[in-house]
Amino acid sequence: MDISRVSQDGTASVHGAIEAQLPALRRFAQRLTRSASDREDLIQETVMRALRSAHQFRPETALRSWLFTIMRNTFNTEYRRRSRETVGLDDGFAERAGIAAPQEWAVRRSELRMALRRLPACSRRTLLLVAMGVSYIDAARLCDCEIGTVKSRVNRARKMLADEIGRPGAL
Incomplete structure (x- = not known):
């Protein structure tokens, strides 16, 4: 599907155009992430955000650039969130590590x-x-x-x- 033919009122055509950009999104995600699971999570989150915001997409803008911007912002947000987390400890570790007083x-x-x-x-x-x-x-x-x-x-x-x-x- 040609990106320039995305209609202003039809989000279904935006959905199809987003699907056509998946290979490019995968390549871009590969540059941002190291592991395959992180890459797939980033792609999925990017597509979900793009589909939620499909009604805001303007046909006169480049869909690929719009999607790459969403992906970069998603990656940056996730990176900042992870940098605030404690490294190496899973959820609930602190509670399990404590022992009752002898x-x-x-x-x-x-x-x-x-x-x-x-x-x-x-x-x-x-x-x-x-x-x-x-x-x-x-x-x-x-x-x-x-x-x-x-x-x-x-x-x-x-x-x-x-x-x-x-x-x-x-x-």
């Missing part, structure tokens, strides 16, 4: 909770405030004491916990 961690957490409960209330509260990221100044205001008192409470609480858990200097 039993030892659960035991350590339980030991820490029990040791925290045995601390004096004022020391426990001060330590937890500082551990949650509250500044010493704000912790002093919340505990209604001096900043030096907060520092000493935190230091003593850390030492008591380390001694009780059996790992001196660990906290």
Whole structure:
């Protein structure tokens, strides 16, 4: 079918003209991609976009140039999308790679909770405030004491916990 004879109102003739350009599209896709599957995907996506937009095609333009522009834009869009993806990891890899905490961690957490409960209330509260990221100044205001008192409470609480858990200097 002659490209210059594509009628303005008939998209069926555009469809036929697009089909006639498939060999040229394959050659152009071969220059852009390395693998055969990527090449076929690019051709398919280009044809799908061209068919969706067939009503926008103007007969006075060159169909081959229009199709090549669609293909180049499709390739560039896909290239940018792939460059943002993590290389070498399939979907869901991160979820499968994580392992549940071993039993030892659960035991350590339980030991820490029990040791925290045995601390004096004022020391426990001060330590937890500082551990949650509250500044010493704000912790002093919340505990209604001096900043030096907060520092000493935190230091003593850390030492008591380390001694009780059996790992001196660990906290």
